[in-house]
Amino acid sequence: MRILYEDPYLLLAEKDAGMPSQPDKTGDDDLLTLLRAEQAKRGDKYAAELVHRLDRGTGGVMLYAKGSAMAAKLSALIGERKVQKEYLAVLTSPPPEPSGTMRDALLHDTARNVSRVVPEGTKGSKDAVLHYETLAEADGYTLVLVRLETGRTHQIRVQFASRGCPLSGDGKYGAKNGGALGLWSLRLSLPHPMHRKEMVSALSLPEGGAFAPFAEAIARMADA
Numbered sequence: 001m002r003i004l005y006e007d008p009y010l011l012l013a014e015k016d017a018g019m020p021s022q023p024d025k026t027g028d029d030d031l032l033t034l035l036r037a038e039q040a041k042r043g044d045k046y047a048a049e050l051v052h053r054l055d056r057g058t059g060g061v062m063l064y065a066k067g068s069a070m071a072a073k074l075s076a077l078i079g080e081r082k083v084q085k086e087y088l089a090v091l092t093s094p095p096p097e098p099s100g101t102m103r104d105a106l107l108h109d110t111a112r113n114v115s116r117v118v119p120e121g122t123k124g125s126k127d128a129v130l131h132y133e134t135l136a137e138a139d140g141y142t143l144v145l146v147r148l149e150t151g152r153t154h155q156i157r158v159q160f161a162s163r164g165c166p167l168s169g170d171g172k173y174g175a176k177n178g179g180a181l182g183l184w185s186l187r188l189s190l191p192h193p194m195h196r197k198e199m200v201s202a203l204s205l206p207e208g209g210a211f212a213p214f215a216e217a218i219a220r221m222a223d224a
Contacts, residue, residue, distance in 0.1 A: 014059070046066040093166075102132070132146045179210060
């Protein structure tokens with residue numbers, strides 16, 4: 001765990017891949033509990049509150065509110081699509097085009113925790129939009145930068161998989177290789193909930209695993 005940005009209202013922290021965003025039935029260490037423990041040591045007045053999630057296998061930047069009132073403000077910003085989320089994804093095959101936009105209707109099966117692309121207008125489905133661009137290719141894999149316009153369950157994973165290019169390590173959605181999931185929350189930016197004209201942003205760069213073949217391309221992002 002690493003705190004990337006913090007002020008009296010919110011914090012941005014780096015979640016390790018494989019760590020839950022919040023407590024779950026496994027009882028494994030989770031980022032929310034670790035943050036609250038750190039705050040308790042410092043005597044912070046308002047404990048961290050969850051306002052969004054990352055899949056357990058996905059590491060990188062996460063946003064937490066300080067206190068329930070601020071959680072409501074941040075949730076509203078997310079609902080208004082004011083929170084900008086960028087991801088790095090490692091694909092097992094090149095995407096249909098080097099860059100583009102994916103628009104689909106997604107339906108989430110809560111019992112199986114699986115999402116799928118369905119015809120537009122399907123009952124219970126939600127619109128899903130993302131924009132992507134190819135950054136590099138190596139060892140038969142493709143690194144893409146993804147900008148989410150919507151935030152649906154498993155959105156990046158299922159939209160790429162539906163086009164024949166599942167993410168590395170994503171057996172749930174058709175990847176044949178093993179290893180860790182090739183998905184990382186790279187950057188999160190938002191207008192400050194108390195000072196709307198001020199932007200808050202944090203960057204987290206992945207290392208190793210599915211991202212190892214792209215170490216040079218990823219390192220250059222630190223200076224971008």
